[in-house]
Structure formats: structure tokens, C-alpha cells
Amino acid sequence: MRRPAVLVAALVVGAACLTGCVRVPDDGPVVTSKAGSQLDEQPAGQADAVPPAPGASRQAIVTGFLDAMTAWPVQTNVVKEYLTDDSAEAWNPEAGTIVYSDSSPPEPEDDGAGVSVHLSSGDRLDASGGWRGSLGPREETLHFKIGVEDGEFRIIDPPNALIVPASWFQQRYRQVSVYYFDPTSKILVPEPVFVPVGQQLATSLVSALLTGPPRRLRDVITTYVPHGLDEGLSVPVSDSGVAELSLSGDAPQPSPDSAQLMLAQFAWTLQQDPQVTAVRLSIGGTGVTLPSGATQYDLADAADFDPAGNLAAGELFGVRNGRVVSGTPDLLAPVTGPFGKPGYGPAELAVAPQGARAAIVTQDRAHVLEGPVLDVNSPTQVTTIVSDGVDLARPTWDYAGRLWLLDRGPDGARVRVVEGRDDDSPRVRHVRVPGVTGQDARRLLVSRDGTRLVAVVRRGDATHLVIARVTLGVNGRVDGAGLSTVIGGIGGASRIVDIAWTSPSTIAVLTPVRRGSLFEVDTVVADGSTLGEDAGSTIVTGRVRGLAGSPDVDQPSYAVLGRGLTDLVTRVATEIGGGAVTLLDYAG
Structure with missing residues (x-):
């Protein structure tokens, strides 16, 4: 099995918009962009989020909320402290990511209860980490409604997204591909996504694939990975290179034929981790079996679904x-x-x-x-x-x-x-x-x-x-x-x-x-x-x-x-x- 080129250096969405903008519509009109520049990936150190200070102003609460999202590794417990209790429970930062090159200081809105922040050259990723294009003019200004809870200002309606600067994002994410099938289920289709860098690349790759195709592409590509599965805390890779996928969830056990297609998706996605040579999969504690009766799927077994097709090699x-x-x-x-x-x-x-x-x-x-x-x-x-x-x-x-x-x-x-x-x-x-x-x-x-x-x-x-x-x-x-x-x-x-x-x-x-x-x-x-x-x-x-x-x-x-x-x-x-x-x- 060939090992496709991995886009190791992050294609930074925010940086791409420093020279222009792209909007990717679900349908209808075509919009334009300029090619951007790539910034070198730098190692990122650990950073802790700072909780809100007692008596903080409305503007300080919004500033702290945005700053807290730059903790590394990503964790949102402290971020939620800037929200009302109801908003913290409803907030879903995993729904997407907004990456911006710069932002204005928070400013009070005319009603006195809200705070606005304007983002420069902002772009959006979907839940899987797929690039969705630049923010529209109306989306570049974030509006935060501020309420009072237990005598302190807190945010009521935060956007359902992780909101981070490009300088932070470029050091911590890189672009790879997750693999789905074309509608005939005969060839794999790569979909570029951004995943966190670090020691758990296999976990990040599996997590991105489990998210499934974005809705806008469900007439273009298909997946054999059931919806509703979770990879758990990590995807361990043995010394011999076997990635152990112990997925949890309510999905039914796949048929052997479906299992072969599902494992082909995992194999092509996980081959971007150089440690991985094979995949072993279980769902809800039950091992998934191939048509041959085998439980281990070597990466080379997925060669028949090569996204480059069966070519006249080298000619x-x-x-x-x-x-x-x-x-x-x-x-x-x-x-x-x-x-x-x-x-x-x-x-x-x-x-x-x-x-x-x-x-x-x-x-x-x-x-x-x-x-x-x-x-x-x-x-x-x-x-x-x-x-x-x-x-x-x-x-x-x-x-x-x-x-x-x-x-x-x-x-x-x-x-x-x-x-x-x-x-x-x-x-x-x-x-x-x-x-x-x-x-x-x-x-x-x-x-x-x-x-x-x-x-x-x-x-x-x-x-x-x-x-x-x-x-x-x-x-x-x-x-x-x-x-x-x-x-x-x-x-x-x-x-x-x-x-x-x-x-x-x-x-x-x-x-x-x-x-x-x-x-x-x-x-x-x-x-x-x-x-x-x-x-x-x-x-x-x-x-x-x-x-x-x-x-x-x-x-x-x-x-x-x-x-x-x-x-x-x-x-x-x-x-x-x-x-x-x-x-x-x-x-x-």
C-alpha cells in the first residue's frame, strides 16, 4: 500500500485569509478567494486557562472567555466559568472552530447589555476539522449578550465554536485527510481536515473520521463508519504498529463486507501516523471480523480502494x-x-x-x-x-x-x-x-x-x-x-x-x-x-x-x-x- 503524502505543516486557515477570502457555499453562487501563505509549524508549550476575576467588567469577561480558549492542551472547563450555568450546559465548542488573524478590543453595544468583538480575516472549520471558508461580513463581528449571575457578569449566548487566533492555531494543528467512499463504494475519497499535533495523532485521526461526512457532502461521499461511536480517551498503538480501536456506542455490529469497507477507511486515515501498520477494531467490546474471519486488518489490505486508482504506474x-x-x-x-x-x-x-x-x-x-x-x-x-x-x-x-x-x-x-x-x-x-x-x-x-x-x-x-x-x-x-x-x-x-x-x-x-x-x-x-x-x-x-x-x-x-x-x-x-x-x- 502506498503511503500518501501527509500535509505535515499546517495549512493555517486564518493565515490563508491574510491575503484574501474564500467562501464555500452549500449551493448556489460561486464566491472568490486569493491564495494565501503558509506559516511554519512551531512547537507549542502547555498553557493554562485563567478563570474570571471577581468583579470583572463585561468587556473583561469577554476578553477572558476568548483568552481561556487558547489553553493547551484544549480544555473548556475554565472557559465555561465565563458563562451562565445554563449557557455552560448548552455550549458546544466541538461544533466547529473559528480562526482569526486579529481582533478588536471588546466594545459595549448600544443597548448597554451586550459586548461586540470584530474579527479580522476569520475562517471557519466544521466539526470534523474541515475547512469551510471565510466568515462573511456579518459573521466577522461576534455579539455577546451579558447577564448577571450570583452578582457577577457572565455570557449568556456564546457561539458554538472554539474561537482562537491564527498564531495559536498554526502551532497546534496540521492538515491531514480522512477517507470516505464514493457513492459506488469502489474507491476512497480524501477529505482534508485539521487535527491537533502531538503524541496522539492516531486518536485525532480516528476522532475526525468518527465525526462523519459533513451534511453538505452527504450526496458526494459516503461512510461505513456507524454514527454515534466514540474512540474513548485514546487509540493505543502497539510496538508492532497495531492500532487498537475500541469504540463505544450503540451502533450495531457490521456485516463482514461492511466491516471490510469500514476498516479500509480507518486504514487509509491511520496510515498518516507512521507508527501504524495494522488496525484491530472492536465495537462495544465485541471484535469486528472480516469476511476471511480475520480480526486484524493490515494497511496493505486496503490497496484495492486506493484513492489514486489502479494506474498505469510510471508510464x-x-x-x-x-x-x-x-x-x-x-x-x-x-x-x-x-x-x-x-x-x-x-x-x-x-x-x-x-x-x-x-x-x-x-x-x-x-x-x-x-x-x-x-x-x-x-x-x-x-x-x-x-x-x-x-x-x-x-x-x-x-x-x-x-x-x-x-x-x-x-x-x-x-x-x-x-x-x-x-x-x-x-x-x-x-x-x-x-x-x-x-x-x-x-x-x-x-x-x-x-x-x-x-x-x-x-x-x-x-x-x-x-x-x-x-x-x-x-x-x-x-x-x-x-x-x-x-x-x-x-x-x-x-x-x-x-x-x-x-x-x-x-x-x-x-x-x-x-x-x-x-x-x-x-x-x-x-x-x-x-x-x-x-x-x-x-x-x-x-x-x-x-x-x-x-x-x-x-x-x-x-x-x-x-x-x-x-x-x-x-x-x-x-x-x-x-x-x-x-x-x-x-x-x-
Whole structure:
């Protein structure tokens, strides 16, 4: 089982908004943001909360309430002392987190009974630690109603959230992924979340997964972890690397098949803790058994649900002299299938994740043809999928063999998906994607799991990323797309040249620094937050044509020049054997 890259340094939500804002709507309109910067994770020392002083003023009570939430490790007993008894009982800080860069001093409100605090560059996390975007203008001001209890001022209506400054948050939290399934239960889907740093990483990961998918994503992803379970005080990991999950709650015992899927979720989530090599699970004191009868689930057992899909590992595909070629950078040869022979001259190329099928866009950019990569000795090897395109961009595939198309017409872009291959009659449907459909979209990517769509869209003189979520039915049919987020200001440039996956949850973005000779590659997290240029940037010299990237983190990501490649991590340049190519990429 591959071990996906862990975003070890915290992607600090508050810091991300120092340069701009993002709002992630549940549906409806698309809103914008700027890419932010990442701050280094620093070790955090223990800090105790201070209880309210006798006779404290209204403003002092609010100040003390906010300060008490910065205790570390997090504990809220002292925080509740700033609340009335009824409010302390009802308050739920686990409902979410608000992270802010700065705050105003508490000020009395006009009614004399309330106190207000204005937050700068505030952002919100949900109960699982998932990033939910920036606070709206009305949400940036917190209103505290103050009452009197036992002769002392106390807060009556606190927000149901942990409210902390970004400088505190960045030292104590980091972004990881929890794993759910797509609606067909065939592939895992990573969802980035923030968890506390420290010695109990396994406990934090399990706690985040037990929270379950947020409501806004319940039509996008599914879970086999029953609701209402609790991990207890900790998740111990034995010297041999076995994580012992002793969950409590009223959930029924899962069937062996459901147990296998549930344990796959735990395995992919817990593999981010380097101590863990296997999982053993019990619910309510009863051990969970797999279809094989085993009670221990090794991390490698979850490989069939790899969120990167079953790829044509390490193989690159490109176009040279009008023919499709494949191989390694130093040895690219024409494929044996029809597109490796003269006569087709692809303008664009995309190979299915398993490496068996290819889709090409013809030179007139009006047609999409599909055929085998290798010779299958059939007289009808090539099928015309689309014949009425206007200006078709490079296609993209997901793990299920769905082919996604972006057609750039005079009235704006249209997104199509090709589903099914019944009797050589694939179904081609239009999918409306907020922020992409009808816009000046230039490039399209879909995640390997099929639940995320990423597009490059021009607005005025600048280009932005639009990240949308795809809704699938249990039969794998695309039902629609929504939850779009727009990200701007990436790399400080006004033009995005190309995008590519670098893991199941991160995207590389290519922008020019000096046109034709100097380029920058930045990394964006697939939840709409971004890794800033200081943390995830690579500068590449030369005339870069595009990017070659894969969600398989074991494969290097490249900047593609006409006759060579530059590794985005090692920055080692490699000459392409056999001559220049017009495009080059991995399967997908």
C-alpha cells in the first residue's frame, strides 16, 4: 500500500485569509478567494486557562472567555466559568472552530447589555476539522449578550465554536485527510481536515473520521463508519504498529463486507501516523471480523480502494510527430494501437487510468475519438465519441472510465461527461458546473475518485481555479455538480498555464513569471484552501509547455518542456529521448 503524502505543516486557515477570502457555499453562487501563505509549524508549550476575576467588567469577561480558549492542551472547563450555568450546559465548542488573524478590543453595544468583538480575516472549520471558508461580513463581528449571575457578569449566548487566533492555531494543528467512499463504494475519497499535533495523532485521526461526512457532502461521499461511536480517551498503538480501536456506542455490529469497507477507511486515515501498520477494531467490546474471519486488518489490505486508482504506474503518454507515444522520459515509442500510427494527428490526448484506452481531440478540435492504446486486432478499434465540438480542450478520465470534456464555445464553456460503453454507443451528457458552465474556461481536471472537478477560468485579465464537487448516484451515474469555490491570486500571476494532480488531494498550478523563460509551480489543496507560494512553490527556467502529474504520490511530477522534463521536487532536468513532444502526461 502506498503511503500518501501527509500535509505535515499546517495549512493555517486564518493565515490563508491574510491575503484574501474564500467562501464555500452549500449551493448556489460561486464566491472568490486569493491564495494565501503558509506559516511554519512551531512547537507549542502547555498553557493554562485563567478563570474570571471577581468583579470583572463585561468587556473583561469577554476578553477572558476568548483568552481561556487558547489553553493547551484544549480544555473548556475554565472557559465555561465565563458563562451562565445554563449557557455552560448548552455550549458546544466541538461544533466547529473559528480562526482569526486579529481582533478588536471588546466594545459595549448600544443597548448597554451586550459586548461586540470584530474579527479580522476569520475562517471557519466544521466539526470534523474541515475547512469551510471565510466568515462573511456579518459573521466577522461576534455579539455577546451579558447577564448577571450570583452578582457577577457572565455570557449568556456564546457561539458554538472554539474561537482562537491564527498564531495559536498554526502551532497546534496540521492538515491531514480522512477517507470516505464514493457513492459506488469502489474507491476512497480524501477529505482534508485539521487535527491537533502531538503524541496522539492516531486518536485525532480516528476522532475526525468518527465525526462523519459533513451534511453538505452527504450526496458526494459516503461512510461505513456507524454514527454515534466514540474512540474513548485514546487509540493505543502497539510496538508492532497495531492500532487498537475500541469504540463505544450503540451502533450495531457490521456485516463482514461492511466491516471490510469500514476498516479500509480507518486504514487509509491511520496510515498518516507512521507508527501504524495494522488496525484491530472492536465495537462495544465485541471484535469486528472480516469476511476471511480475520480480526486484524493490515494497511496493505486496503490497496484495492486506493484513492489514486489502479494506474498505469510510471508510464508517460504523449504526442510526437502526430503519433501517440508512451514509455519513460528517456524512451518514448509509438503505441501499437491505432493512435500510434499516422493519420490521426491528435491535438489533445488523455489515457484512461488503467492505461488501456485513449481519447484524442482531432486537429479541428471538433471531434473526440476513443480507441485502445495497444493493438487489439479489431477492425473497429476507433470510435467517434463527439463530432459537434467547437473548441475542445484536453479530456480527462476518472477511475470508473467516465470521460470528461470541456468545450470552449463563443457563449462560454460547456462540460460534458461520457458514461457507459454499451454496444459501442457511449452516452454523452451535459453537466452544469457553477462557475464553469458559460464561463471562459480553458482547462479541466477531474479527480481520480470522480468527486472533484477543477477548472481554469478566465475572468477579465486574470485566470482563476474553480473547484467543484460532483454528485454521483450509487450506479456511478453523474447526477450534477455544485459547491463551487473560486481561487485567485495563485503565484501572483494573471495567467494559469496548466494544472495537474500531484496527490489525491493536491493540485499543481503552473503560472508564468517571465513569459517564455521563467515559470512558477504552486500547490493548491483540493478543499479550496491553498498552500502558499512560500511553502509549495518551484521555479522552472525554460519554455514550459505544461505539467505532467499524477495522483499517485510515488510518481514524480514534472514541468514539461519541448525536449526535456524538470522534476518539481528534486529540480533535476531530464532530456526526453527520441525528440521533442507536443504534450506529455500520465494516464488520466
